[in-house]
Amino acid sequence: MTEDNQSQPTREELQHRMDQIPDVWVKCPFCGKTIYKQQLGQFKECPNCNYAFRLGAQDRIALLCSDFTPLNRNLKVGSRFSEKHYQAKLQQAQATTGLNEAVLTGIGTIDTHRVAIGVMDWRFIMGSLGTVTGELIAQLFETATQQHLPVILFTASGGARMQEGINSLMQMAKVATTIAEHSKQGGLYISYLCDPTTGGVTASFAMEGDLLLSEPHALIGFAGRRVIERTIQQRPPRDFQRAETLLHNGFLDAIVRRSEMKTTLSRILTMHESGVSND
Amino acid sequence: MKAGFLMTKKTAFDRVLAARAQDKITIKDLIAGLTDDFIELHGDRAYGDDAAVYGGIGLLQQQPATLIGIRKADDEKSATDVHFGSAEPDGYRKALRLMKQAEKFQRPVITFINTPGAFPDVNAEYHGQGYLISQLILQGLQLKTPYLAIIVGEGGSGGALALAVGDCVWAFQDSIYSVLSPEGYATILWKDSSRVREAAEIMKLTPPELVEQGIIDKIIPEVRTKAEINQLKQQLFDKIKELSAIPTAELLRRRFARYRKF
Ligand SMILES: [Zn+2]
Numbered sequence: 232m233t234e235d236n237q238s239q240p241t242r243e244e245l246q247h248r249m250d251q252i253p254d255v256w257v258k259c260p261f262c263g264k265t266i267y268k269q270q271l272g273q274f275k276e277c278p279n280c281n282y283a284f285r286l287g288a289q290d291r292i293a294l295l296c297s298d299f300t301p302l303n304r305n306l307k308v309g310s311r312f313s314e315k316h317y318q319a320k321l322q323q324a325q326a327t328t329g330l331n332e333a334v335l336t337g338i339g340t341i342d343t344h345r346v347a348i349g350v351m352d353w354r355f356i357m358g359s360l361g362t363v364t365g366e367l368i369a370q371l372f373e374t375a376t377q378q379h380l381p382v383i384l385f386t387a388s389g390g391a392r393m394q395e396g397i398n399s400l401m402q403m404a405k406v407a408t409t410i411a412e413h414s415k416q417g418g419l420y421i422s423y424l425c426d427p428t429t430g431g432v433t434a435s436f437a438m439e440g441d442l443l444l445s446e447p448h449a450l451i452g453f454a455g456r457r458v459i460e461r462t463i464q465q466r467p468p469r470d471f472q473r474a475e476t477l478l479h480n481g482f483l484d485a486i487v488r489r490s491e492m493k494t495t496l497s498r499i500l501t502m503h504e505s506g507v508s509n510d
Numbered sequence: 511m512k513a514g515f516l517m518t519k520k521t522a523f524d525r526v527l528a529a530r531a532q533d534k535i536t537i538k539d540l541i542a543g544l545t546d547d548f549i550e551l552h553g554d555r556a557y558g559d560d561a562a563v564y565g566g567i568g569l570l571q572q573q574p575a576t577l578i579g580i581r582k583a584d585d586e587k588s589a590t591d592v593h594f595g596s597a598e599p600d601g602y603r604k605a606l607r608l609m610k611q612a613e614k615f616q617r618p619v620i621t622f623i624n625t626p627g628a629f630p631d632v633n634a635e636y637h638g639q640g641y642l643i644s645q646l647i648l649q650g651l652q653l654k655t656p657y658l659a660i661i662v663g664e665g666g667s668g669g670a671l672a673l674a675v676g677d678c679v680w681a682f683q684d685s686i687y688s689v690l691s692p693e694g695y696a697t698i699l700w701k702d703s704s705r706v707r708e709a710a711e712i713m714k715l716t717p718p719e720l721v722e723q724g725i726i727d728k729i730i731p732e733v734r735t736k737a738e739i740n741q742l743k744q745q746l747f748d749k750i751k752e753l754s755a756i757p758t759a760e761l762l763r764r765r766f767a768r769y770r771k772f
Binding site for chain 1: 628630631632634635636637638639640641643644645647648651652667668671672675687688689690695698699713714715720723725766769770771772
């Protein structure tokens with residue numbers, strides 16, 4: 232047993248080894264170009280088209296914050312939704328991601344700026360919005376309101392979590408009440424729409440920010456391509472839900488390359504704080 | 511229909527079918543029946559005038575109100591005119607415009623929902639379907655005037671929630687309210703659309719189950735006759751009177767608490 236355990240590398244060790252091997256190829260999901268994994272660099276950007284590869288929540292925080300104190304790391308879906316396949320799915324997602332839910336929330340520092348940060352993680356049941364996901368985001372806004380902090384929320388989600396039925400739909404309204412309270416106080420909310428942000432998340436808090444930012448070629452939409460194809464037999468153009476299309480149509484403030492994410496946010500926060508302190 | 515059939519309890523899927531029934535009262539007839547006078551108001555002032563969203567001002571007894579509904583086919587509009595009851599961004603923008611106008615004139619807002627969901631179409635995506643639904647939720651929750659929502663038939667997903675963040679949400683006996691259709695649920699979760707009846711059973715989308723979960727506040731009987739419509743009119747009038755007596759700050763506090771608890 233012991234020998235077996237020793238010979239089997241852990242997931243982390245495997246990951247580490249993968250990163251050390253230079254000739255691991257990846258295919259850019261946007262432009263299709265095959266590239267050396269190492270060429271993606273620390274920001275995981277496609278050298279050909281700047282597509283920002285999907286990031287786990289912890290990796291995003293590591294790129295952005297010099298320190299980060301998570302909130303509510305133990306809040307989990309309890310026995311309320313007891314269906315066994317769903318519970319198994321949750322446990323599997325928790326084990327793979329090291330997260331309790333599809334969003335990681337906390338208070339962090341970007342350069343000198345203290346901010347409330349939430350990062351949704353698509354690896355956790357497609358980043359779907361369940362009751363606990365909604366609760367974590369709601370509490371993030373409430374904490375930010377109490378502590379007079381701006382909120383930056385990175386969205387990545389397939390939309391409502393079907394397994395939680397209508398309760399998942401209600402999260403769209405629940406989170407909005409806390410955004411409204413934060414906003415009434417003059418709080419700044421930056422919504423950062425990452426690949427992919429769809430369904431009920433697009434139709435709620437992702438689009439409720441004071442500023443709406445995104446990353447190159449991120450998929451953003453309400454109705455999914457397949458739903459459109461099936462329901463009304465339309466074949467959507469290739470890029471109809473990419474960030475560039477939304478920017479062109481007036482639904483985003485800016486598309487920011489990931490290598491510039493930190494400096495851009497820092498510049499916005501500096502301007503914001505300059506305004507706030509002049510009272 | 512056999513007489514014995516009426517005696518048996520409706521299954522969840524029977525309720526789905528009843529919610530979608532062709533003979534369900536249309537939003538247009540319902541609004542006409544509830545108001546002594548009604549004037550339809552058109553347009554979103556930005557892009558278009560979606561026929562699927564029917565709204566305007568009307569008098570409920572002596573009480574002026576803004577009434578807005580998502581409608582399926584009726585004597586005026588065909589199913590294709592209204593995309594089978596699916597609103598487009600300009601429809602949602604029109605609804606928001608009418609709500610803000612109601613707020614200005616301190617008129618209560620009453621919404622009527624019968625939609626399988628927002629229209630899934632490329633143009634709707636280009637014109638910000640997600641954005642508009644998000645704004646109806648965010649701004650609807652903060653509307654400084656009484657806001658009552660009624661699920662008339664189908665309450666499908668975010669497209670329904672957009673008009674259903676009121677102080678109270680009522681539902682007709684033969685209505686459903688869900689995150690997606692039972693057909694969609696069976697397809698997505700079980701990859702088997704034939705299990706739609708089973709999906710309807712477990713989705714808790716019928717009015718009694720929705721009351722139990724605090725999603726809706728009250729079940730109202732189906733209305734067909736003038737007398738039945740008048741009864742509903744009286745209930746609406748009483749509820750609006752009750753809500754209007756609550757100071758705005760308290761009204762909003764209670765509304766926020768209603769949705770924060772989910
Ligand atoms: Zn590329």
